[in-house]
Amino acid sequence: xxxxxxxxxxxxxxxxxxxxxxxxxxxxxxxxxxxxxxxxxxxxxxxxxxxxxxxxxxxxxxxxxxxxxxxxxxxxxxxxxxxxxxxxxxxxxxxxxxxxxxxxxxxxxxxxxxxxxxxxxxxxxxxxxxxxxxxxxxxxxxxxxxxxxxxxxxxxxxxxxxxxxxxxxxxxxxxxxxxxxxxxxxxxxxxxxxxxxxxxxxxxxxxxxxxxxxxxxxxxxxxxxxxxxxxxxxxxxxxxxxxxxxxxxxxxxxxxxxxxxxxxxxxxxxxxxxxxxx
Amino acid sequence: xxxxxxxxxxxxxxxxxxxxxxxxxxxxxxxxxxxxxxxxxxxxxxxxxxxxxxxxxxxxxxxxxxxxxxxxxxxxxxxxxxxxxxxxxxxxxxxxxxxxxxxxxxxxxxxxxxxxxxxxxxxxxxxxxxxxxxxxxxxxxxxxxxxxxxxxxxxxxxxxxxxxxxxxxxxxxxxxxxxxxxxxxxxxxxxxxxxxxxxxxxxxxxxxxxxxxxxxxxxxxxxxxxxxxxxxxx
Numbered sequence: 001x002x003x004x005x006x007x008x009x010x011x012x013x014x015x016x017x018x019x020x021x022x023x024x025x026x027x028x029x030x031x032x033x034x035x036x037x038x039x040x041x042x043x044x045x046x047x048x049x050x051x052x053x054x055x056x057x058x059x060x061x062x063x064x065x066x067x068x069x070x071x072x073x074x075x076x077x078x079x080x081x082x083x084x085x086x087x088x089x090x091x092x093x094x095x096x097x098x099x100x101x102x103x104x105x106x107x108x109x110x111x112x113x114x115x116x117x118x119x120x121x122x123x124x125x126x127x128x129x130x131x132x133x134x135x136x137x138x139x140x141x142x143x144x145x146x147x148x149x150x151x152x153x154x155x156x157x158x159x160x161x162x163x164x165x166x167x168x169x170x171x172x173x174x175x176x177x178x179x180x181x182x183x184x185x186x187x188x189x190x191x192x193x194x195x196x197x198x199x200x201x202x203x204x205x206x207x208x209x210x211x212x213x214x215x216x217x218x219x220x221x222x223x224x225x226x227x228x229x230x231x232x233x234x235x236x237x238x239x240x241x242x243x244x245x246x247x248x249x250x251x252x253x254x255x256x257x258x259x260x261x262x263x264x265x266x267x268x269x270x271x272x273x274x275x276x277x278x
Numbered sequence: 279x280x281x282x283x284x285x286x287x288x289x290x291x292x293x294x295x296x297x298x299x300x301x302x303x304x305x306x307x308x309x310x311x312x313x314x315x316x317x318x319x320x321x322x323x324x325x326x327x328x329x330x331x332x333x334x335x336x337x338x339x340x341x342x343x344x345x346x347x348x349x350x351x352x353x354x355x356x357x358x359x360x361x362x363x364x365x366x367x368x369x370x371x372x373x374x375x376x377x378x379x380x381x382x383x384x385x386x387x388x389x390x391x392x393x394x395x396x397x398x399x400x401x402x403x404x405x406x407x408x409x410x411x412x413x414x415x416x417x418x419x420x421x422x423x424x425x426x427x428x429x430x431x432x433x434x435x436x437x438x439x440x441x442x443x444x445x446x447x448x449x450x451x452x453x454x455x456x457x458x459x460x461x462x463x464x465x466x467x468x469x470x471x472x473x474x475x476x477x478x479x480x481x482x483x484x485x486x487x488x489x490x491x492x493x494x495x496x497x498x499x500x501x502x503x504x505x506x507x508x509x510x511x512x
Contacts, residue, residue, distance in 0.1 A: 159510030
């Protein structure tokens with residue numbers, strides 16, 4: 001079991017910015033290639049409240065994926081701090097990190113399910129890792145598959161499922177250990193619009209039912225608009241805008257946010273004149 | 279002196295006299311192949327896993343160790359099997375007290391086959407997508423869990439194919455070792471068929487080997503396909 005507590009303590013209320021569940025400060029990450037360094041995150045500061053659905057938008061290469069992967073340290077930041085509740089996760093040892101990761105679910109663009117395992121066995125995987133008892137696993141798997149509406153697919157293999165169903169399994173797997181946070185790394189980018197909608201509805205639903213904090217990155221404006229409460233715009237490794245979705249897209253300041261809106265308004269109204277583009 | 283016709287040779291290849299020589303050789307060959315396979319699978323699997331995991335992009339990166347291990351494997355693989363067998367015969371003498379016969383040969387055979395199977399295991403495991411490994415890591419899986427619960431099960435159909443290739447290579451290497459005092463079908467084929475111009479015995483020995491190889495290839499393909507079908511991947 002994870003030993004850290006996510007409840008706001010008196011100490012925290014006094015000494016930290018009260019209320020912020022996740023705090024990221026001065027997060028930096030540089031990828032080193034042979035002869036060149038790529039600074040991907042150049043000092044990110046971000047606060048996310050408990051129970052929020054927080055969206056990070058940006059174009060390819062802005063550093064979204066690296067940012068979200070730093071939160072469960074799939075990517076090791078070079079500098080900066082990430083604190084969740086009262087746990088500074090950037091300072092955790094390897095063992096502590098493994099335990100802590102069980103409390104953060106993540107879903108991926110390409111689902112990353114295990115083909116060798118059935119739906120139920122995929123959902124059981126994180127519970128096995130956490131060392132749960134067999135009977136506990138069985139009941140939890142049943143419960144969670146009901147939540148994502150896949151009870152009839154228990155013994156199917158991922159190879160038999162549609163993209164939307166696969167992502168539901170991904171979500172079920174991510175929720176198995178009762179996480180406090182769900183990270184979504186472009187989880188709907190490989191799905192068609194209709195399936196995207198149903199997956200987003202599911203995320204909304206679990207956010208309400210389980211009081212789960214969701215952080216998602218995407219390059220689809222509609223995703224942000226549909227389910228996010230707050231958001232940040234990432235541009236070239238820096239947060240250039242943040243706030244409620246309404247405030248950011250109501251009066252966009254950054255080039256990225258403006259461009260997102262222009263693309264959203266449609267190619268039809270902008271770019272028809274002789275290769276002028278949008 | 280009358281020439282022996284082709285028909286007579288074929289007839290003779292299926293005669294009881296010929297099979298009295300070939301059947302014990304089949305037994306020797308199967309004995310050697312079986313035990314070499316057991317050794318090869320066990321150590322080759324470990325070798326393959328070590329090669330994948332200690333790679334600089336692996337789950338337990340130890341680049342310098344990996345380079346040395348890879349170099350040693352390449353060293354063994356660059357030598358013809360015959361040379362490796364000759365080189366390892368003293369090893370057999372050290373372990374078993376003699377350097378001839380089927381038993382002694384098993385060690386020499388395993389030494390030639392382990393590096394090959396190790397590389398095949400490596401490439402099978404490398405086919406498992408990085409995303410799956412990452413998903414497991416994100417759930418707090420330890421390296422042991424990743425190997426046992428992700429890499430090996432996901433790579434299983436490919437591993438079976440690698441295994442099939444290896445068993446067949448073991449059979450042909452066994453035939454080669456046969457000529458170096460190991461016995462078995464290779465020994466019979468060379469000793470009778472080649473040195474004494476007994477084409478009928480040569481033919482019988484070759485036929486048996488072809489049948490064994492076909493059977494193993496068929497079994498491997500079927501099993502691998504069965505698993506892929508069960509997982510609905512084909």
